[in-house]
Amino acid sequence: MRTIGLIGGMSWESSAEYYRILNEGIRDRRGPTASAKCLMWSFDFSEIEALQHAGDWAALTERMIDAARRLESGGADVLLICTNTMHRMAPAVEAAVGIPLLHIADPTAERIKAAVLRKVGLLGTAFTMEQGFYKGRLTERHGLDVLIPEATDRETVHRVIYEELVAGKVRPESREAYRAVIARLVAAGAEAVILGCTEIMLLVEPQDSAVPMFDTTALHAAAAVDFALG
Missing domain, CATH: 3.40.50.1860 (Rossmann fold)
Structure with missing residues (x-):
């Protein structure tokens, strides 16, 4: 081993x-x-x-x-x-x-491609959602079409990560907020959602999304x- x-x-x-x-x-x-x-x-x-x-x-x-x-x-x-x-x-x-x-992006992308999905929503820290290092790899190496939330939703996702999840706080109201963000990504065309922060899996579960979620952790x-x- x-x-x-x-x-x-x-x-x-x-x-x-x-x-x-x-x-x-x-x-x-x-x-x-x-x-x-x-x-x-x-x-x-x-x-x-x-x-x-x-x-x-x-x-x-x-x-x-x-x-x-x-x-x-x-x-x-x-x-x-x-x-x-x-x-x-x-x-x-x-x-x-x-x-x-x-x-971390590679096994996630491979699983998405195996599911014959291409257009994905990305949740994560503001750094991950807004900067090119992560979206670029998904797009250039794996051919995925990556959607990110609107600015106010990105602020919410980022805040919950740094103020709550990294401190082990899992709040029902934050789960509802994430559900709403996910729903808006789906409405924009996302066929799947990447949980692109390793703490998000502490908050949301498959039933919180109408499309498959891929847990990077x-x-x-x-x-x-x-x-x-x-």
Whole structure:
């Protein structure tokens, strides 16, 4: 079994889900006493969040590269960045190490294409929804047509992530707000919705959407299980 290196703590709420899904996946494939071989570098997310909102992506890139190199030195055979937003610096991280990086958008896009869907709505942080690093990969590498919510809906989605979900707060009124955002994406033509923030899966479930939802956390972790058992 290969060793999975996890760059986590962004937030630890979703990193805990990665750990659970990885170990359940290995157990299901290998037997009741089997578990994943993994290493995790976990950030203090308060420091990461402050740099994100300050727009200091250079400092964030340095920290991500440092974490990746520590995991590689510790024996990791593959890297996972356990957050969608921080895939902004995935190319720099991948170039700085000698082990592969499993990009979170790729297994998600592959599953969407396997379902013969093309036009997708994207939920995530404002950084993920508005900047090109994530939408561009979905479009250019996978041929998907990506829709994002209107500005006020993007503000709502972003606020709930940073003020509630990263702190483990799951509020019914926020679930209703997300349902409404999803419904508007569907009305705009979305055939599916990508949960493009690793915490959103804590809030919404399949019944909250009229179209299929693709949970990047679960799909990313499942791809890591496949790689580990290669």
